[in-house]
Amino acid sequence: MDSRRPPPLDRDHLRKVLVAADDPSTRQFLSGALVSLGYDVTLAVDGADALRHARATRFDALILDCRMPHGGALDVLRDLLDSIDAASAGVPAFATSAEISPLLRSDLDAAGFAGAIEKPCKIASLGHALDAALGVDPRMAVLSDSDGLVATGDPQIMASLRQLLRAELLQLRTELHELGGDPGGLVDRLHRLRSACGFCGALRLGAQAKALQGHVYEARQVAPAMMERFRRELEATIAALAV
Template sequence: MSHDASSLHATGVRRLLVADDDPSTRQFLAGALGGHGYTVTLACDGAEALTLGRAQRFDALILDCRMPHAGAIDVLATLRTDAASASREAVALATSAEVPSSLRTELLKVGFVGVIEKPCRIASVVDALAATLGIDDDLRVLDDHAGLTAAGDPATMQALRALLRAELVELAGELETGPTDPAALVERMHRLRSACGFCGAARLGAQAKALQVHLRETRAVVPDALVRFRAELDATLAALPA
């Protein structure tokens, strides 16, 4: 389920549901994600995940593919088709100890925005969440202090920002044509991060990093992540002098 740009600017603490039948995985994710500012609710199987997902609104679901009573695919399908579910529109990540290409393809097809192989690397989970939910609300669209520090003087910073604006206009046009090759987009994000760093474009640089890592992990261009990135691109364009 792809979200429109207007839904991508919620502020405050983001709420996650982590469902896994392995206690150590649950506790690891709860502690690690809590340390990154998320509020985490735990479920020990598919039935509990469904109960919680129906009753409470979560920003994201992290669901194990193989759980008693219902795996990730069944849980997500049930929540998506139930109009009364509070978490019907939550973004969803799947976790599994084994992720063959056929499973990865199926999970992305049914609406998961990413697939994390266990044992989880917390950086992979955090970047996947940032790619779809967004990065730190405290980051500025344009940070003049960071830009001046990188560029050395105001004239150079403004010249670099003019170049960045031209690059973003070009990139926005490319994205209008639809999803591109994941590997090519990874390289494009790498170059963009460098340009953002020289200009003090903090939010877009952070979002580009999250998208870059997410693309490497997922090996596909996920619409939710692309919409989120495009929202930050448009905000940066609006802030840059014409």
């Protein structure tokens, strides 16, 4: 198992995010925050500009302001989904607004948004939302023997703890559907899981759990797409622990 940490990505391999907002300060903040998190950012100044970029370029994620000239987030996403040949149709999209009411959140969920980000937001919260939807760095090891040995100090102890972790993950697999409707319970469950992952060197699942936990804590809801992303990491870790 490769226990090495992944090297920094070069610019050609950065994930690409489109940020659309008519407010210059919002664009500046989101752009700076995303660059600091390791993303390649393209800016759009209104709905028409966002739609032009998203039709022509395949982005990994879209961050769209709810209120913009020539179309807000709902308008842009609807037009993308209605376009047969739009390059970014179907990619995870997030809506931003200074105030996200329950009604607006319901409309965004129904339209297919991966999440809603209320402004002003913390950089860490933005990172959690994107990681929860897109997944953590795929070059990170599923299991790291060296990290597990640092935490446990003994190969036999590590092996025993990994057997316990696999049993825990099999149980968690059966609980995921129920936890999807219980944001508070999911946050608590992920907190406990992260500790177990740390002892066992389960890097990717621990990182994905942290991202999902952080996002759910902020948003107080669980997006189905983010639960599916977490489930994939769960299954990958279960398979790795069985070897």
